[in-house]
Amino acid sequence: MAKTLTADKAGTGFSIRRETLVKWAPLLVLIVLCAFFAVMEPRFLSTRNFARILIAASPALMVAIGVTFVIIMGSIDLSMEGTVSVCAVAFAFCFLWLGGTLASWAWLALPFAMLVGAVLGFVNGLIHVKLRIPSFMASLAMGFVGTGLAMVMTGGDRIRIEDALFRSLLTERILGFPLMVYVAGVFLLVAWFIQTRTTLGRNFYAVGGGEDLAIASGLNVNRVRVLGFTVAGVFFAVGALLAVGRIGIAETATGNNFMFLSITAVVVGGTALWGGVGGVWNTLVGVLIVFVIGNGMVVIGLPGYVQDGVLGILVILAVILSTDRKSISFVK
Amino acid sequence: MYQLNKVDKKFPGVHALKAVDFKIGRGEIVGLIGENGAGKSTLMKVIYGAYQPDGGTVTVDGKTVRFQNPRQAMDHGIGMVFQEQSLITNLTVMENIFLGFERQFVRFGVINWTAMAEAARHQLRKVKLDIDPSTVTSKLSFAQRQLVELAKVLTLEERIDGDLVILLDEPTSVLAKEEVELLFSLVRELTSRASFIFVSHRMDEVMELSDRIYVMKDGEVVDVVAHDAANIDAIQHKMVGREVDKQYYREQKQRPYDGSKALVRFDRVGVAGKFNDISFDLHPGEVLCLVGTEGSGREAILRTIFGLEKPGTGTVEIKGRPFERTNAQEAVARGVGYVPRERKVEGIVNGMNVYENMTLSQMGNYASKGVLRIGEEKALAEEWIKRLSIKTPDVYKDCGGLSGGNQQKVVLAKWRSGGSDIFLLDHPTRGLDIGAKEDVYDMIREMCDDGAGIVLVADTLEEAIGLSHTILVLKDGKFQKRFAGPPGDKPSLYDLVHHMI
Numbered sequence: 001m002a003k004t005l006t007a008d009k010a011g012t013g014f015s016i017r018r019e020t021l022v023k024w025a026p027l028l029v030l031i032v033l034c035a036f037f038a039v040m041e042p043r044f045l046s047t048r049n050f051a052r053i054l055i056a057a058s059p060a061l062m063v064a065i066g067v068t069f070v071i072i073m074g075s076i077d078l079s080m081e082g083t084v085s086v087c088a089v090a091f092a093f094c095f096l097w098l099g100g101t102l103a104s105w106a107w108l109a110l111p112f113a114m115l116v117g118a119v120l121g122f123v124n125g126l127i128h129v130k131l132r133i134p135s136f137m138a139s140l141a142m143g144f145v146g147t148g149l150a151m152v153m154t155g156g157d158r159i160r161i162e163d164a165l166f167r168s169l170l171t172e173r174i175l176g177f178p179l180m181v182y183v184a185g186v187f188l189l190v191a192w193f194i195q196t197r198t199t200l201g202r203n204f205y206a207v208g209g210g211e212d213l214a215i216a217s218g219l220n221v222n223r224v225r226v227l228g229f230t231v232a233g234v235f236f237a238v239g240a241l242l243a244v245g246r247i248g249i250a251e252t253a254t255g256n257n258f259m260f261l262s263i264t265a266v267v268v269g270g271t272a273l274w275g276g277v278g279g280v281w282n283t284l285v286g287v288l289i290v291f292v293i294g295n296g297m298v299v300i301g302l303p304g305y306v307q308d309g310v311l312g313i314l315v316i317l318a319v320i321l322s323t324d325r326k327s328i329s330f331v332k
Numbered sequence: 333m334y335q336l337n338k339v340d341k342k343f344p345g346v347h348a349l350k351a352v353d354f355k356i357g358r359g360e361i362v363g364l365i366g367e368n369g370a371g372k373s374t375l376m377k378v379i380y381g382a383y384q385p386d387g388g389t390v391t392v393d394g395k396t397v398r399f400q401n402p403r404q405a406m407d408h409g410i411g412m413v414f415q416e417q418s419l420i421t422n423l424t425v426m427e428n429i430f431l432g433f434e435r436q437f438v439r440f441g442v443i444n445w446t447a448m449a450e451a452a453r454h455q456l457r458k459v460k461l462d463i464d465p466s467t468v469t470s471k472l473s474f475a476q477r478q479l480v481e482l483a484k485v486l487t488l489e490e491r492i493d494g495d496l497v498i499l500l501d502e503p504t505s506v507l508a509k510e511e512v513e514l515l516f517s518l519v520r521e522l523t524s525r526a527s528f529i530f531v532s533h534r535m536d537e538v539m540e541l542s543d544r545i546y547v548m549k550d551g552e553v554v555d556v557v558a559h560d561a562a563n564i565d566a567i568q569h570k571m572v573g574r575e576v577d578k579q580y581y582r583e584q585k586q587r588p589y590d591g592s593k594a595l596v597r598f599d600r601v602g603v604a605g606k607f608n609d610i611s612f613d614l615h616p617g618e619v620l621c622l623v624g625t626e627g628s629g630r631e632a633i634l635r636t637i638f639g640l641e642k643p644g645t646g647t648v649e650i651k652g653r654p655f656e657r658t659n660a661q662e663a664v665a666r667g668v669g670y671v672p673r674e675r676k677v678e679g680i681v682n683g684m685n686v687y688e689n690m691t692l693s694q695m696g697n698y699a700s701k702g703v704l705r706i707g708e709e710k711a712l713a714e715e716w717i718k719r720l721s722i723k724t725p726d727v728y729k730d731c732g733g734l735s736g737g738n739q740q741k742v743v744l745a746k747w748r749s750g751g752s753d754i755f756l757l758d759h760p761t762r763g764l765d766i767g768a769k770e771d772v773y774d775m776i777r778e779m780c781d782d783g784a785g786i787v788l789v790a791d792t793l794e795e796a797i798g799l800s801h802t803i804l805v806l807k808d809g810k811f812q813k814r815f816a817g818p819p820g821d822k823p824s825l826y827d828l829v830h831h832m833i
Contacts (some may be wrong), residue, residue, distance in 0.1 A: 003647050010417035138831045197703055197704050197706065198699070198702050198703055198704060199696070199699045199702050199703075199704060202688060202692075202695060202704065203695075205681070205683070205684060205688075206681055206684065206692055209682060209683050209684055210681045210682070212672075213679065213680070213681055213692075214681075214692075215640075215660055216638070216660060216670050216672055217660075217665025217692045217693040217746075218660050218661045218663065219661070219663070219692070219693075220661055221392060274682070276682070276683050277683055305571070
């Protein structure tokens, strides 16, 4: 028995070091990146530049948080581009129809957009759970449906939202940062609350950490999954609102690029793709890494395609770091 | 010709093989029997090269060999027919037979299917199986698949010089009576081509087929008997032959149960392919132990009580009412707690801390409108950490980092704190050290004193006898015999084994 004990100790000793590394590596990368760009180009450190980074990152942060919950459950949601487009367009139509300014009843368009996101996520989850289709396929297909739907709704047109009150998301600044950054911050806290303080958040981790066990503990795993996709849909909708607020235009292309950005951010932030590990703070760090790289390269004058290459390498590094590959027998 | 000399194999905490001598001659059929955990499967793995022995030597025709992997063992003529079917079901029969050895049929990078089919037909003739080698394997019956596996192993005959040794691991477990006889006559005929090592739980089959029988217990070969001298009673005594320690299993704390009401009632319950016609009552304060070999239906009965399997026949009542929807949620709501065998997979969530694991099955009690009252959760965890003396630095410790015994305590605390009074314990002491085992035994007695009923699948027969009020012996999904085990008047190991095999 003595032998087993020492083996156990050696095992946990190593894994604690690993865990600490995995836990803090993303933040370390972020700090190193910032320091690097600051040395290359001192203007990188200015408030104006940080504001620029955060404005660009806010919509992506919301989308990435949504998909974080799904990934914690051990599933994946690739419907974000379609969902964001549909939510953005639905919001724009509803907003203009109700008067076109936040000062009127048109504010109802905000909760309406979130409801649309929730419904799309709910349907997505139902398809995955009830028809027993892998989440990656179900959500990818739903994403295409969403993109198509947005195209049908707009007929390919762009819809301008020119309400000054709504645009204050971008134009109104507090301490140098526009309102949308604070809105994103509030929703980040909401996500954190869901993650740590609600049964739903706990259930996400239980399902991702051990689905057999969750079933053996009497959890309704299917219900948790559907709710996970629904919550993700709501966060996609918030991302859509911020994206519209940022450029003042809703169109089919509003959702473009969110898939790669958000999945990259979640993975780089240290949330494990097989579920059970990670959380919204990881995602915040991941999103910041992605956008600091993008911004920093522009600031020091490197072309955009280098940026994509660097992000790709980062994703692979992040997965290598966060995966205990010995415990996985087959990789498909 | 094939021989093991004083072979030793140790795993952390277990001495799996203790100086085992084993030999098999040309054309011989050797039987291998023993209880679960006696070391049969370890011995087989050493023989076919999956494990390397820590001590002793392996010789083939007098030459010492050391196999690094099963492939090297195959090159010396040692093949294995696996218990679980090892054929890939979406490939054809001939592809399976020559899996990994297609080279011989390849010309200019392309497989010559006609040649492969002809070669496969030749192999199938050896086992007298008349099927088209291009049939997809999933279309075959289990008996046919078994023969294809045998044919696959017999390809060794053409591939190597020298003698063949073929291991048959529980080859009869999925076969019907007539199929078993067919297989046996085939094996007898094939002794002109190979020697066989035959492993089975079914004593009568081993007795019938084998020329010699090795009896194993606790990692040792306790006896080798020749076919003519074999006597079932004597062998069964050799397989067990230990005394049950009363103190160790807390027999003095065993109180009589309350027979007036039933927590769980099984009335002629059957689940297709798992077990049939099983009836019993579980009473408050009772430890009811299900005894049988692997595949006798023990686990399936536990899963049925927990709502994970739907009974095809008969009725299951939990506290006087049948299930309405038959799922685990309903079972948990009725007060059933399940402690599964694979603690790491189904017992605790790695990465979740102590209090999160404890309240996992009862989060509703610690949440208002979906928002958790974490303070109360922690208080609960602290109370149970003290009560069961769980060794953890604090409630924030990741359960994956606790020792096995402490993990098991967390699992038990989870169900007990949630008010469960029907416990299903599947190998609750597996992999625990002696101290932790004794803690679990104490807890079982405590839970009984609190009026809980326990259905136990024990790790060893001694444990089953020592702990239980009632023992049900099962074999192949059928009820064999019921034993009462009041303190001081327990059935003996021999009584049980007699009905198990």
